[in-house]
Amino acid sequence: xxxxxxxxxxxxxxxxxxxxxxxxxxxxxxxxxxxxxxxxxxxxxxxxxxxxxxxxxxxxxxxxxxxxxxxxxxxxxxxxxxxxxxxxxxxxxxxxxxxxxxxxxxxxxxxxxxxxxxxxxxxxxxxxxxxxxxxxxxxxxxxxxxxxxxxxxxxxxxxxxxxxxxxxxxxxxxxxxxxxxxxxxxxxxxxxxxxxxxxxxxxxxxxxxxxxxxxxxxxxxxxxxxxxxxxxxxxxxxxxxxxxxxxxxxxxxxxxxxxxxxxxxxxxxxxxxxxxxxxxxxxxxxxxxxxxxxxxxxxxxxxxxxxxxxxxxxxxxxxxxxxxxxxxxxxxxxxxxxxxxxxxxxxxxxxxxxxxxxxxxxxxxxxxxxxxxxxxxxxxxxxxxxxxxxxxxxxxxxxxxxxxxxxxxxxxxxxxxxxxxxxxxxxxxxxxxxxxxxxxxxxxxxxxxxxxxxxxxxxxxxxxxxxxxxxxxx
Numbered sequence: 001x002x003x004x005x006x007x008x009x010x011x012x013x014x015x016x017x018x019x020x021x022x023x024x025x026x027x028x029x030x031x032x033x034x035x036x037x038x039x040x041x042x043x044x045x046x047x048x049x050x051x052x053x054x055x056x057x058x059x060x061x062x063x064x065x066x067x068x069x070x071x072x073x074x075x076x077x078x079x080x081x082x083x084x085x086x087x088x089x090x091x092x093x094x095x096x097x098x099x100x101x102x103x104x105x106x107x108x109x110x111x112x113x114x115x116x117x118x119x120x121x122x123x124x125x126x127x128x129x130x131x132x133x134x135x136x137x138x139x140x141x142x143x144x145x146x147x148x149x150x151x152x153x154x155x156x157x158x159x160x161x162x163x164x165x166x167x168x169x170x171x172x173x174x175x176x177x178x179x180x181x182x183x184x185x186x187x188x189x190x191x192x193x194x195x196x197x198x199x200x201x202x203x204x205x206x207x208x209x210x211x212x213x214x215x216x217x218x219x220x221x222x223x224x225x226x227x228x229x230x231x232x233x234x235x236x237x238x239x240x241x242x243x244x245x246x247x248x249x250x251x252x253x254x255x256x257x258x259x260x261x262x263x264x265x266x267x268x269x270x271x272x273x274x275x276x277x278x279x280x281x282x283x284x285x286x287x288x289x290x291x292x293x294x295x296x297x298x299x300x301x302x303x304x305x306x307x308x309x310x311x312x313x314x315x316x317x318x319x320x321x322x323x324x325x326x327x328x329x330x331x332x333x334x335x336x337x338x339x340x341x342x343x344x345x346x347x348x349x350x351x352x353x354x355x356x357x358x359x360x361x362x363x364x365x366x367x368x369x370x371x372x373x374x375x376x377x378x379x380x381x382x383x384x385x386x387x388x389x390x391x392x393x394x395x396x397x398x399x400x401x402x403x404x405x406x407x408x409x410x411x412x413x414x415x416x417x418x419x420x421x422x423x424x425x426x427x428x429x430x431x432x433x434x435x436x437x438x439x440x441x442x443x444x445x446x447x448x449x450x451x452x453x454x455x456x457x458x459x460x461x462x463x464x465x466x467x468x469x470x471x472x473x474x
Contacts, residue, residue, distance in 0.1 A: 006037035006094075006180050008039045008179065008183050009040075011040055011042060011046055011050065011200075011202050012182075012186040012199075012200060013046070013200045013202070014049075014053035014057075014196050014200065015190060015196025015197060018046070018049065020040035020041070020042055020043065020046050021041060021046075024039065024041055025039050025203065025205070026038055027177070027178075027180065028177075028326065029093050029094070029096075030095065030324060030326055030361060031096055031314055031323045032361060033327065033361060033362075036093050036094070037179075039176070040203050040204070041203070041204055042203050042204030042205075042208065042209040043204070043209075044208065046204070047171065047212040047213055048212075048216075050171045050201075050202050051218050051219060052218075053196070053200055054169035054197055054198070055142055055169070056197055057198045058141060058142060058168070060195065061164075061168075061169055061195060062167035063167075064167070066121040066126060066167075069121070069165050070118040070119070070120075070121035070122075070165060072192050072194055073114050073117060073118040073192075074114070075191075075193060076161075076188060076189055077111045077114030078192075079188040079191055080111045080185070080188055081108070081111045083184060083188065084103055084108070086184065087107045087153060087181055087184055088102035088103045088106060088107050089102070090180040090181055091106045091178070091180070091181060094149075094152070094178045094179070094180050095152065095178040096314045096323040096324065096362065097277060097314060099315055099316070099319075100317060100319075105154070105277070106153060106154065107153060109154055110154045110157035110158075113154070113157050114157055114161045116442040116443055116458070117165055117458075117462075120165065120459070120463055121165060124137075124460060124463060125137070132473055133471050134471075134472040134474060135470070135471055135472075136472060137467040137468070137469055137470075138167070138470060139468070140166065140168055140221050140466055140467060140468050141220030141221070142168065142170070142218060142221075143159070143171070143219070143221045143466065144213040144214065144216065144223070145159045145160065145163070145170055145172045145173070145224075146173045146210050146214075146222070146223075146224045147172075147174055147224075147225050148175050148226040149177040149178035149326075150280040150281065150282070151277075151281075152174060152175065152178040152180070152181045153181045156172060156174065156181075157185070158225075158457045158462070159225075159457070160185075160189075160199065162457075162462050162465065162466050163223070164198065164199070165463060165466075166463060166466040166467050169199070170198070171200045171202060171219065172200065172201050173202055173203070173204060173206075173209045173213055174203065176204065176205055177326055186200075186201050206230060210230075211237060214234045214238045215238070215241065216241070219241075220243055221244040221245070221246070221466070222244070222245045222246070223246045223455075223465070223466075224245070224247050224248070225247075227250055227382075228407075228453075231247040231249045231453060235247065246454065247454050247455060248446075248455070248457060249451060249452050250282055250410070250452060251282045251283055251382065251408050251409075251410030251411055252381070252407075252408040252410075253273070253283060253285040253412045254287040254289055254412045255270035255274075255289065255412065255414075255415070256289045256400075256412065256414045256416075256424060257270070257289060257291070257294075257298065258291075258396070258399075258414065258421060258424065259291050260416045261415035261416040263294060263301065265437070266415035267288070267298050267305065268305050269413070269415070269437045270388075270415075271288075271305045271388060273285040273413065274388040275306070275320075275321060275366055275388070278321050278322060279366075279383065282410060283411040284411075285413050286387060286388060287374075287402075288302070288389070288390045289391050289402055290390060290391070290393070291392070291393065292393060295390065295392040299348050299368070299390060302349070302368055302390065303348055306349050306350070309321050309386070311355045311358065311363060311366065312355075312358065322363075323361045323362035323363045324364055327362045329362065330363070330364055333383055333384070333385030333386075336377070336381070336383045337350070337351065337364075337367050338352050339377050339378060340369050340376070340377070340378040340387075343376050343377065343378070345372045345376065345378060345389070346369060346370045346372075347367070347369055348370050349367060349368035350365035350366050350367030350368060350386075352367075364385055364386060365386075366387075366388075367387045369389050369390065371390075371392065372390060374405060375405075379406075396424065400428070403428055404427075404429045408448070408450060408451055409450040409451070409452045410431055410448040410449075410452035411433070411434070412425075412428050412430045412432075412433050412434075413433065413435075413437070414433060414435050414436075415436055415437075416436075418435065421435045429449050430452075431445075431447045431449055431452065431456070432445075432446055432447075443458065443460075444459055445458055445460075
């Protein structure tokens with residue numbers, strides 16, 4: 001392998017680089033198929049060392065005031081913002097996010113989350129009086145965090161910021177497919193004043209490092225974002241030590257376009273929510289539900305809008321859809337496109353073939369199906385790629401039934417007359433609904449129903465996930 005500035009020589013444990021075993025894991029640029037970095041292949045012994053460092057750092061860190069911890073977080077957020085270009089380039093190289101999105105959603109959003117969490121310190125009910133009882137909310141202990149590859153910085157910051165504000169310490173395993181920002185985050189945290197041992201990073205696979213974190217008796221809580229299947233395994237392994245487990249898992253969001261909606265706006269926004277980050281978003285809306293009488297109109301609008309989603313080199317400023325995060329994932333997405341065709345859905349844009357002019361790299365054509373059976377595989381299973389399924393419905397009752405008719409319950413959207421759309425939003429069994437493209441709110445809780453997980457991130461509820469509650473009667 002050609003030497004790279006991205007190569008990580010060791011884990012980050014106790015505030016310093018710790019050399020692991022001689023075995024390494026390659027980091028592959030999905031746009032080229034070339035290895036751009038290596039990280040250590042962590043072991044259970046590496047996890048033990050990181051947990052010991054986190055346990056040792058816990059008493060002093062948890063004894064600091066929330067206001068002190070908030071000040072540290074604000075410095076962390078500023079430090080991440082100052083390294084925007086470095087982080088964005090690393091994310092684009094490791095998982096193929098278009099560079100424009102890497103600078104915004106992949107870096108600017110995490111910095112905003114850190115600031116929003118820090119702002120909770122003064123108003124949060126750390127203690128309260130209920131009758132003759134003093135209710136105390138205090139640090140839970142050592143948190144194990146495991147995150148996926150689609151938003152490498154966002155996913156860990158969404159856990160680290162509230163965990164630190166709550167006074168916890170952490171052992172973190174980044175995805176082996178997108179591990180490069182973990183070291184940047186660790187260094188920035190140290191510069192911001194996070195003491196040695198409070199934040200530790202162990203690189204490695206889920207089968208080895210993830211299992212060791214989940215099972216470790218000295219880890220008090222697991223916070224995981226990723227697939228439902230992996231979440232089920234983590235919960236099962238963690239159950240033996242009766243630790244708290246917070247899971248943010250898969251999704252199959254529906255975008256319900258009502259009869260009284262502004263159809264062009266609803267389709268354009270819905271397509272963006274299906275294709276953003278190449279569709280590799282747990283909170284995406286890959287299902288577009290439209291009145292049967294307006295399906296042809298919606299399809300025509302979607303096809304016109306899809307032509308604006310340029311596929312290509314993620315380092316090119318003009319690119320809107322880069323490669324899938326790996327060749328393995330590209331093959332999975334293509335398999336679903338082929339399945340949709342075989343099952344009789346009407347292909348109206350894209351298809352399983354490689355995008356023209358891109359013979360190398362994990363590229364997929366953005367694809368749209370119409371006349372999709374809501375019970376079909378492409379309408380029920382999480383594809384995690386730029387594939388939009390347009391599903392016609394006869395009436396509002398059927399639309400709600402279709403939207404709720406999957407194992408998932410993470411996000412959805414509703415477009416229509418505001419009060420009408422709000423009434424429909426209340427009927428959806430999901431953790432977050434956007435009405436008429438409501439703006440993202442970093443203080444609003446985010447999480448799922450059903451197989452989309454449990455627990456919440458962001459805002460006061462997200463902070464509460466990382467706290468124990470004690471009742472003192474007097």
